[in-house]
Amino acid sequence: MNVLVTGGAGFLGGYIMAALQRQGHEAFAYDIAPPGADTLAVSPDIATRFRAGQINDIARLFAVCRAEKIEAIIHSAGMVGLEPSLEQPIATYQTNIMGLINVCEVARQLEMRRVVFVSSNAAYHKSSGAALVETDPAFSIRDGNPAGHYGTSKMAGEAIGLAYASFQNLDFLALRVTAIYGFGMRSPMYIKPMVENSVLGRPTRFATGGRMKRDYTHVADCSDGIVAALLAPPWKTGEQRVINVAGGSARTAAEVAKIVRDTIPGADIEIGDDLTPLEEQNVKMRASLDITSAKRLLNWSPKWPLEVGIAEYAETFRHHLSRSSNE
Numbered sequence: 001m002n003v004l005v006t007g008g009a010g011f012l013g014g015y016i017m018a019a020l021q022r023q024g025h026e027a028f029a030y031d032i033a034p035p036g037a038d039t040l041a042v043s044p045d046i047a048t049r050f051r052a053g054q055i056n057d058i059a060r061l062f063a064v065c066r067a068e069k070i071e072a073i074i075h076s077a078g079m080v081g082l083e084p085s086l087e088q089p090i091a092t093y094q095t096n097i098m099g100l101i102n103v104c105e106v107a108r109q110l111e112m113r114r115v116v117f118v119s120s121n122a123a124y125h126k127s128s129g130a131a132l133v134e135t136d137p138a139f140s141i142r143d144g145n146p147a148g149h150y151g152t153s154k155m156a157g158e159a160i161g162l163a164y165a166s167f168q169n170l171d172f173l174a175l176r177v178t179a180i181y182g183f184g185m186r187s188p189m190y191i192k193p194m195v196e197n198s199v200l201g202r203p204t205r206f207a208t209g210g211r212m213k214r215d216y217t218h219v220a221d222c223s224d225g226i227v228a229a230l231l232a233p234p235w236k237t238g239e240q241r242v243i244n245v246a247g248g249s250a251r252t253a254a255e256v257a258k259i260v261r262d263t264i265p266g267a268d269i270e271i272g273d274d275l276t277p278l279e280e281q282n283v284k285m286r287a288s289l290d291i292t293s294a295k296r297l298l299n300w301s302p303k304w305p306l307e308v309g310i311a312e313y314a315e316t317f318r319h320h321l322s323r324s325s326n327e
Helices: 011-022 037-042 058-067 082-087 089-109 148-168 191-199 219-231 253-263 277-285 292-298 306-326
Strands: 002-006 026-031 050-052 072-075 114-120 172-177 204-206 242-244 269-271
Touching (some): 002 011, 011 037, 026 058, 037 306, 058 089, 072 089, 072 219, 082 277, 089 148, 172 219, 191 204, 191 253, 191 306, 219 292
Parallel strands (some): 002 026, 002 072, 026 050, 114 172, 172 242, 204 269
């Protein structure tokens, strides 16, 4: 299958590209900038499969899809994060919402097999129990989304995709992913500086954040879940189209620090227990994600426990440093 991966030159996009290519598919990365060294280390073929373009440029998107005979799109491009969304609300909505509409419209008009939208746990407003289930509220009539404009854009994006599925026969699936970590990651989420500083023999200090919890998901698990969604049989009428893909167990940043100390000899990490005001707001929608639906509908389950994933991250980062120094 010929597949376009929007955001394919980024962190998650690179792993998705590699996973598709391992399974024999023709994958193309659509992104605003060429892949960096970390992404090329994960998926070297992106260098020849990169197609430059803005997600808001629908004419360019049409042109690339026609030229490469694209049959399905994995849409992972977008602006990410609470704080950036508060700093740039207009850009967040223009990129995340109009970008998704462009993807859906191109896929609809070119009669593609499927669109897989990389959504987020940020679409949730709150949990009704111990874990976040897909039927939990994604909207409140009183308060804004705890993840700001970012979470709001993901919630709206899911609703838009479902409208395309219900009324215009577009096979659309939304996967709520969360706290993706591993070699090449860009968002710190505490785990990146902890691992990379420890490998480099540097201390890591955080004044706050110890109680901040996330359902950390190894990037290989996440990319495998996304590809499983892409390749699943045609969706049944009435079946849910929003699915959690996650590690399934929320851990605090303090717990992550302990795992890193136990994994990397000499790791020097200190983290305060308090939360910043933004973290106090954001932690409200931070919980384990229930992955029952992913197991049932996609035949997918995570293979990388956090302890194993952190060890792999450290080893891959160490190997990349060694290789870079020898070039």
